[in-house]
Amino acid sequence: MRSFISLFIALALVACSEAPVPMEGADENGFTAPTAATLAANKAVAERIAAYPSEDFEQARRGLIASADSLVIRDPDGKEVWNQDAYRFIEGDAPGTVNPSLWRQEQLNNIHGLFEVVPGIYQLRGYDLANMTLIEGESGWIVVDPLTTEPTARAGMAFVREHLDDRPVRAIIFTHSHIDHFGGVAGALRESDYEGLRVIAPVGFLEEAVSENLLAGPAMQRRATFMYGRNLPVTPRGHVGTGLGKEPAKGGLIDILEPTDIIEATGQRLTIDGVEMVFQNVGGSEAPAELTFYMPQHKAFCGAEMVSRNMHNLYTLRGAKVRDALLWSGFIDEALTLFGSDAEVYFGSHHWPIWGQSAIQNFLAGQRDTYKYLHDQTLRMANNGATPREISEAMTLPEGLASNFANRGYYGTPKHNSKAVYQFYFGWYDGNPANLDPHPPEAAATRYVDYMGGAESVLEKAQASFDEGDYRWVAEVLNHLVFAEPGNQRAIALLAAAYDQLAYQAESGPWRDVYLTASWELRRGKPDTGTSLSDAAGLIKRVPTPLFFQTMAASIDGERAADASYVINMTFTDTGEVIVLTLSNGVLRYREGEKALDANAGITLTRELFLSILLGNAGLRDTLLGDDLSVEGSRLDLLGFFRLFQPLEPVFEVVRP
Structure with missing residues (x-):
């Protein structure tokens, strides 16, 4: 009966059984060197983004109170669950194996520590995938989004108490129903904090938090190993970050608390430990249950994950229900109307804050227009007969949006988000009868290889395409050959090398990790073991x-x-x-x-x-x-x-x- 439950939780590193296939220029992990085509592509990216104006590095460092000399967090059994130190190599110019735009984003995500946002509001960044925010109340802390697991939250709170003060926690705010924003709550609290504790969450939070990914959990769990590169080494040829942050914590206890205060409607007001907050219900944007809030006395707007310093996912590669781009854009516009003219600082569940009314308004407008552009242009092209692949190939943001780093595809991308919009309205079928009832992959692969003249012919042509830098085509063709002849080591080696090059050119952290995990598993085989659910027992009890x-x-x-x-x-x-x-x-x-x-x-x-x-x-x-x-x-x-x-x-x- 163990098969009945699987949640999107911190994934354990797993062992793989088969030896890597060696290839000339490969590093100790089997990843190949960047080709001339990849080096040229990444050089062009570096030249293009160099012209874009930005204050990101100044803002990401602003308000730093303290940063740990070494940041490695372990669970009570000594197992490593977080290692910020592993990313220290991300400095200086981008190597040829990383898209320079993604390299820049991960340099920013490397900036970690305890920060003062404005007097009375602090953020802990770089202790997990998400941020933990602390707000001074009259008698204690209000903790916003206590990270993914108990060890990271506990280490973070210890750092806060070391550098600020040892006040109790009076309230927890869960901004939304994704696990990296509530799972560490036990680590944020001491036993004495539970009495009288207020827990504020959006309507539907508990139901969505404990049930999301349950039905589709096993498949989603497996796919998440690709999206987050959980088995990859952290190196210039491996995992460098997710764009949204470094990575989810790798293990530790996960728990949840039942809300005492439910945010049901936009405009709802609460005074929490003396701090007035005005809430916005944005369920159905980035998460099925989500809120944002504004604090008038601080003139501070918390955008949760409705907005962030990258384009987000309308469809996430690990698998989830497609999100409504039009609704999402509308919520951002509503926030701009409600809070944009008053807010003097923005902070969110990921990345670093923004200061100044004009800058905040521009940021919100850019995020709003990014999702609306993807929505409208997908429908325009679909209504003129374009298929999802054709729309994806044609979809680029206008320069006014693309030149703002906060709208770029470090997490979501214009390509796969446009397919999400298409799916939202039209489903999986593109209207071409040839795609109505195709053969499954193995049966189709055998036929493709036969029609292309056999394995040797396919390999010869694929090598020529690889030499020309057409890695997308090499991947498509050799995927057929590997499915037709899974023991063909030459096909496996060349396909893995093509995935390496696609990864090195990817601006999106998840795209990079998907490609690299594919090449890793082609060379080494799939993992031997999956995920233990024992760490999530506290959460599962709430189901x-x-x-x-x-x-x-x-x-x-x-x-x-x-x-x-x-x-x-x-x-x-x-x-x-x-x-x-x-x-x-x-x-x-x-x-x-x-x-x-x-x-x-x-x-x-x-x-x-x-x-x-x-x-x-x-x-x-x-x-x-x-x-x-x-x-x-x-x-x-x-x-x-x-x-x-x-x-x-x-x-x-x-x-x-």
């Missing part, structure tokens, strides 16, 4: 019981269960919940209420034991046959029922068949 069964239903092997019929009662003694599971036609349904009289079997247990089974801490078969639960009816039927769930393959192949 509403029916959601577990909804997730279970998506794990039924429909073919094997097609002719099966079961009715199972489940009773939780500690919560009083009764769930009736019904399986027929390969479909598992569930309802809360009275026990079914015609059930094959019934199980009575605590919800805690049920969660222990789901987390893999208790074996299902041994538990069913043991004394920790009671069973009514046929135990054999119970075992037959549970055998219809498909075991999870958490580390499935991506770049090989």
Whole structure:
């Protein structure tokens, strides 16, 4: 039953089994040297962005109170969960293996420490993917977004107390439902802080925070290893950052708190430990549950992650529901109207602040217009018959937006965001009947290679294209060859080299990591192990019981269960919940209420034991046959029922068949 749960949480580094395929010019990790074409492309980028005006480095350093000489954070068992020191090589001019624009962004993301935003507002940056903000109340701290995991938040708060004061925490503000903004809450608090603690969050926060990625979690988890480059070395030829920050913390306990104050409407006001705040409900922009807020006495606007110092994702490469670009743009415009004429400082959940009314207004207007431009131009081209690939190829921001670094594609990109807009309105089908029912990858690959004259012919032509610098085409062609002949080492080596070059030219941190992870796994094989959920036990306990069964239903092997019929009662003694599971036609349904009289079997247990089974801490078969639960009816039927769930393959192949 462990297959029923997987959350987007800090991923463990994993071991890989196969030896890298050596190639001339490769480093110790197998990554190849930049080619002449890559060097020329990156030189052109450097020349272009050199003309763009910016105060980013001055603003990123402004207000620095203290910065740790060494910033390596470990969990109580000594495992490294954060290493800011590893990125010290990101200084000076960009090497040929990194897009100079991304290099610049990661130089900025390297600036870390405790900063004063304005008197009474402080930020801790560089202790995790996100920022933690601290606001002085009358009697204690108001903590905004306490990072991803307990160790990073605890280390951050220790640094704050060392350099500011040792006041208690009176309130927590969760700006939105992504885990890097709430998971570390236990580390931000001491035992004495819990009494009377206020927890402010947007409407729907708890439901979205505990359920997001649950149904699609296993696939999303695997894809996230590509998006964040979790298995990559941190080197000039490896991971350098995500554009949004350095990376998510790698492990540590994750928890959550139930809100005491819910922000339901824009304009809602709260006074928190003497600090007045005006809130904006922006759920459905960057996150399904999200808020921003303005503090009149500080003239400070917190934009959460509705805005940031890069173009964000309308579709995230790890997989998620597509975001509404028009709604998102509208929320930014609303914030500009509500707070833009008064705010004298902006700060957010990522990156560094902006000071000055005019600069803030320009920043908000640029972010607003970026998402609106992507939306409108995608629809213009689609309504004139362009397909998603054609729109993606044509989509570039106008110079007035592109010349502002805050709008550039360090995280999201114009290419994949335009496809997201298309998907939002039109779905996956581009209207061409040839794409309505294509062969699956392996079957298509065999046919492509045969039509192209066989493996040797494909390799010869691919090498010529590689020598010409056409790495996108090499990747497309050799992907077919690798899927047709997964043991073809020459194809694997050349495809991996093409991915290296595409990575070195990518301005987007996630695009770079996706390409490099592909080349890493082509050379070494997929990881041996996946993710442990034990660190997220605190979060998982908050999941509403029916959601577990909804997730279970998506794990039924429909073919094997097609002719099966079961009715199972489940009773939780500690919560009083009764769930009736019904399986027929390969479909598992569930309802809360009275026990079914015609059930094959019934199980009575605590919800805690049920969660222990789901987390893999208790074996299902041994538990069913043991004394920790009671069973009514046929135990054999119970075992037959549970055998219809498909075991999870958490580390499935991506770049090989």
